[in-house]
Amino acid sequence: MRQWNTPVVLAALVCFWTAPFFSLALAGEKEASPLSPGGPGRDIGAPYAKAIPRQWGERLPGVVTRMPVPRQGPKVLFLTLDACGGRRGSGVDRGILELLREERIPAVIFVSSVWLRDNLALAKELAADGLFELAAHGTRHLPASVSGRFAYGIKGCTSVRALVEEVAGNVSDLAGLSGRRPLWYRSGTAFYDEVAIEVIHSLGLRVAGYTVSLDEGGTLPAAKVAEKALKAESGAILLCHLNRPGCATGRGLAVALPKLKAEGAIFLKLSDALPRGYPE
Numbered sequence: 001m002r003q004w005n006t007p008v009v010l011a012a013l014v015c016f017w018t019a020p021f022f023s024l025a026l027a028g029e030k031e032a033s034p035l036s037p038g039g040p041g042r043d044i045g046a047p048y049a050k051a052i053p054r055q056w057g058e059r060l061p062g063v064v065t066r067m068p069v070p071r072q073g074p075k076v077l078f079l080t081l082d083a084c085g086g087r088r089g090s091g092v093d094r095g096i097l098e099l100l101r102e103e104r105i106p107a108v109i110f111v112s113s114v115w116l117r118d119n120l121a122l123a124k125e126l127a128a129d130g131l132f133e134l135a136a137h138g139t140r141h142l143p144a145s146v147s148g149r150f151a152y153g154i155k156g157c158t159s160v161r162a163l164v165e166e167v168a169g170n171v172s173d174l175a176g177l178s179g180r181r182p183l184w185y186r187s188g189t190a191f192y193d194e195v196a197i198e199v200i201h202s203l204g205l206r207v208a209g210y211t212v213s214l215d216e217g218g219t220l221p222a223a224k225v226a227e228k229a230l231k232a233e234s235g236a237i238l239l240c241h242l243n244r245p246g247c248a249t250g251r252g253l254a255v256a257l258p259k260l261k262a263e264g265a266i267f268l269k270l271s272d273a274l275p276r277g278y279p280e
């Protein structure tokens, strides 16, 4: 009987599972991914096609708005940066990235495909840097609606099919960039309806809300950003923006983050396990 060469079989399996993620929208190709409406993923949205959403907000069930951490032990914080793009700006606050690298503070960066295309070289660099975890933020940075609901003046997806396209296209772009499928998704504007949340879960993603909006869309002064960060409780998901270099967010973080570290706070990415030895 023929003996299988285990490493070869494993390599073939890895190629089989990952190949669809490498050739999609970044190159402008029209191939169908396993998650896209044009491929087998059409079935993913089908069970929800006639569902009528009744809720709309940022903190619906299924949206993770804080991380589970033990009551005892050092404060654990989860810094997240949105890289929105388009009308929301495709800029880069390089000062924030420098600060995080200098302080060795990890962060999850939610990257829309719009921002990704405008900052491709940097996105590749971030994907290769273990300090950062890249997560999905939508193909067009739209609110996660299935019925065209608005948030902050932006019209959300108008159907389940459009939502699947919005999410899966971005997942494919990010997977094509890094070779790793993102685990987390935050919609453009962070608004959801309950049908959208189910669809997103069925795509294999966790929905990242937030505990504290540090910069409120880049509108707060540095002192307020710092104050909010310093007051955050253990388990908090901190949200601020990477795409607004003209804002005071970076200056606020530069005050708060070193101070939090000096006070003993631990920073983790959303997909990190708690450090070894952390009290149960």
Ligand SMILES: [Zn+2]
Binding pocket: 082, 083, 084, 085, 088, 137, 141, 187, 188, 189
């Ligand atoms: Zn955004």
